[in-house]
Amino acid sequence: MTAYRSLKVALLGAGSVGSQVARLLLEHGDELAARAGARIELVGIGVRDVDAQRDVELPRELLTTDLARLAASADIVVELLGGIEPARTLVLDALNAGADVVTANKALVAAHGPELFDAAERVGGQLAFEAAVGGAIPIIRPLEASLAGDRITRVMGIVNGTTNYILDLMHREGATMEDALAEATRLGYAEADPTADVEGYDAASKATILASLAFHTTVPVEQVHREGILDISAEVVQQAERDGRVVKLLAICERLDGPDGERVSARVYPALIPGDHPLAAVHEAKNAIFVTAEAAGDLMFYGAGAGGPETASAVLGDLVSIARRHVIGGPGLAVSSHANLPIAPIADVPTRYQLRLAVADRPGVLAAIATILGQHDVSIEAIEQHVADGPTASLVLGTHAAPEGRLQQVVDALRTHEDVASIDHVIRIEAQA
Amino acid sequence: MTAYRSLKVALLGAGSVGSQVARLLLEHGDELAARAGARIELVGIGVRDVDAQRDVELPRELLTTDLARLAASADIVVELLGGIEPARTLVLDALNAGADVVTANKALVAAHGPELFDAAERVGGQLAFEAAVGGAIPIIRPLEASLAGDRITRVMGIVNGTTNYILDLMHREGATMEDALAEATRLGYAEADPTADVEGYDAASKATILASLAFHTTVPVEQVHREGILDISAEVVQQAERDGRVVKLLAICERLDGPDGERVSARVYPALIPGDHPLAAVHEAKNAIFVTAEAAGDLMFYGAGAGGPETASAVLGDLVSIARRHVIGGPGLAVSSHANLPIAPIADVPTRYQLRLAVADRPGVLAAIATILGQHDVSIEAIEQHVADGPTASLVLGTHAAPEGRLQQVVDALRTHEDVASIDHVIRIEAQA
Known part of the structure; x- marks a missing residue:
């Protein structure tokens, strides 16, 4: 020996x-x-x-x-x-x-x-x-070294196993958030205090690290826009299934080109993704990180995210x-943050919304709502009206991409509109062509 | 600057x-x-x-x-x-x-x-x-560095885009091998002389590299067992679809424990994998490498394998x-091949076979065939008899895992058996519980 x-x-x-x-x-x-x-x-x-x-x-x-x-x-x-x-x-x-x-x-x-x-x-x-x-997933070294010669444009990851387990359970068994969280806790996937997971703090830490490495810059964790999963209802999941989509908590790191030059965005929120996207097949407490780079194209890294x-x-x-x-011998390789890119505020980030509204069941309502979206320069990609149940009808709207700020203005305007009885859910749509 | x-x-x-x-x-x-x-x-x-x-x-x-x-x-x-x-x-x-x-x-x-x-x-x-x-897929660095502290037991990869494109087309469109190859050539996925791809030489080169890195040893390319895809018929693909499986050309690197100690196997052949295996979702000319390690569990690396x-x-x-x-400054890190493990001959490697036979349509044939398998200590996992079409019936047999050598003996014995009119296909089954 x-x-x-x-x-x-x-x-x-x-x-x-x-x-x-x-x-x-x-x-x-x-x-x-x-x-x-x-x-x-x-x-x-x-x-x-x-x-x-x-x-x-x-x-x-x-x-x-x-x-x-x-x-x-x-x-x-x-x-x-x-x-x-x-x-x-x-x-x-x-x-x-x-x-x-x-x-x-x-x-x-x-x-x-x-x-x-x-x-x-x-x-x-x-x-x-x-x-x-x-x-266990090798992702740091691939970003630091293997992709060091490429220009990464987007990193989209399922980086928290607990929330993926909960959302996956809601899809598989039609469970409510409350029941799925209780089951995840019982099985040891969620901690007694699940805040760090379900409120997205854990994923936000990871988004900071991924964005910093992918874009050779510094993204302070305080500047990661963060939303948790607790508002995801069984109805959101059902609607997703009807549309051939899946709800996932995503950490998204994105390079944005604009008139003021290049900026980056790092954000964590639950979103709808197409059912045939590779991330949609990530079940239970598994993690996966989907990376898009200019030369390499799409890459995915999949495995156990914890344990x-x-x-x-x-x-x-x-x-x-x-x-x-x-x-x-020889020193360690330094982490390069030379690019020093500004962080785009969430209001500037282009996203897509799905909205579910309860609206007055009378002629002209659809036109009134479409007008509000038009006034904020948000265009409608899909609209689905459910059969009225009582005095209100249920309306599911999908938008094309628009800056978050404008989408929020639309939500605010609808919330106070006389024909809108309630906004039942608002969720973003990601990774859709 | x-x-x-x-x-x-x-x-x-x-x-x-x-x-x-x-x-x-x-x-x-x-x-x-x-x-x-x-x-x-x-x-x-x-x-x-x-x-x-x-x-x-x-x-x-x-x-x-x-x-x-x-x-x-x-x-x-x-x-x-x-x-x-x-x-x-x-x-x-x-x-x-x-x-x-x-x-x-x-x-x-x-x-x-x-x-x-x-x-x-x-x-x-x-x-x-x-x-x-x-x-474009980062796989060398993950094997060399990220998994350097783990014990990799198996690497199973779709590492040749051309053959994956062809097999995927056969699944998607029910095309014959001949038509799928012609289409792949027309679209530039296959070269004018497709030998290196369709005969598995390209995948065998990659299997050598993957096995050597994964097991810290040297696996000469001549010792990679290699079979190409040209024998895959539309019937094999149809049978796979009926069984919820997919045909993929796999490069498999495996660590085998046996009475004589540890050996490694590296091999390339088309095989059936379950339709819900992550590798089954690798379409067109994409590549993916599925790695199993003792501590890390299952990992997958997915992306463009060429271009x-x-x-x-x-x-x-x-x-x-x-x-x-x-x-x-500092020297490069050496590639470690200290383990110096012997290569197991293919005859010793445990695999599973699916066989499709045309057999005489008379009582007792099933028993005769089951006896042959039993004589070689190969147990049957599934058996499916198709309605007779003329004097022969079609029989699809799936075996449990047994050393290749014994499975080959079974095939040889069946080939000369009086009740067996023909052996229509033999294909391995991988990644099945």
């Missing part, structure tokens, strides 16, 4: 991902050494509570609650704590002390990416975060890659 | 991919410089005939027929000649002279990968070949990545 040099790895966090990383490092040490050209030696696992119950039994002697001290002893620090602090300080300190860093922390990379990238570049350190988006072993796979990929570079 | 240092790039070959690489380099020079941290200066384009007609008009002063001299002047050589020689010599000479190399040449990497990898590693040079498999601009995207991604590393 080859005698390899040893690289000291400090693991910060032993939750569902961390404990799997530890297990795989301990079980596959020889094979990983052969691939990395160095023995990846787990020197310690930083935890909050040494005695906590864990899925995987970890060697007691590796556990410590002194995370800073552990990190300071390592060649490579693997940060799997989640959240901003103490993760941010530990990662920055590790980089500044000359260690390389692997993190799966999307919230940290989304909120403090530029600071971390700068720190890594300044010292020539490696910083890898493949697990921060799409779990302990799945996310651990991405972390270990980063770890082995970093170890290989560590062994042969 | 930042003043960047300049890296000299020699482009060898100006076919459909090369001319697009040249165009993109010339059109997007500033943007690529900002990403790479160096100006990627196209110093020359090596061609066979300076006066040949090309899709893209190239600056006359860049064209040269002296490829060796051009390559010798460059920091990075981009080899897009295809075929073995002179590509191999030019690439080896470039590496030995200290240049980095990008190639899209699957035949070269498949036939001489280890020699090229060794040469690059010896001098610390970079060798990148993302475009050699799956065109000038699409493949150029992958070449440019490699070029920018190589330029970035060139600028900051």
